Structure formats: structure tokens, C-alpha cells
Amino acid sequence: MLRYSRAYLPEALGAFAPASQWVGAQEPEGPVFLWDDLSLTTDPFVDEPAYRDESEQWQRFCREQLGFAVPADVG
Numbered sequence: 001m002l003r004y005s006r007a008y009l010p011e012a013l014g015a016f017a018p019a020s021q022w023v024g025a026q027e028p029e030g031p032v033f034l035w036d037d038l039s040l041t042t043d044p045f046v047d048e049p050a051y052r053d054e055s056e057q058w059q060r061f062c063r064e065q066l067g068f069a070v071p072a073d074v075g
Helices: 017-026 056-065
Strands: 004-006 031-037
Touching: 017 056
Parallel strands: none
Antiparallel strands: 004 031
């Protein structure tokens, strides 16, 4: 089964400290990828390493600040 992801510049995560710190430690050379399960990776083809956070704050940040949603015709 294919998964949905959306690319973001690392700076877009600056307002959410835990994710921003994780991204900084990874030192990505390009965008980071937010997946349909709200995990975050630096590579669109590799699942690890990944930032995972199941908190309501992370979910709200993804929806409200990043505007992340899986399109209806995909999910």
C-alpha cells in the first residue's frame, strides 16, 4: 500500500520545538517529509530515522500550522 507524504522546508517546523530539534540533529540537505501517520523523515524512500510524536499538540500543529491533510482522493 502506498503512503502519502508532503515535503516541507525544515524551517516550517521551527514553531514546534521537539520536531525542530530532531530535524536539526538530522542535518537534512533538503526538505523533510511528513507522512500520513504524522511521522517525519528526511528521505522520501526510507522510513528511518523518523520523528514520531502521538501528542495532541503535534497533531494540531500538523493540521493547523502546516495545513497537513491527506487529500480525500488519496486516503
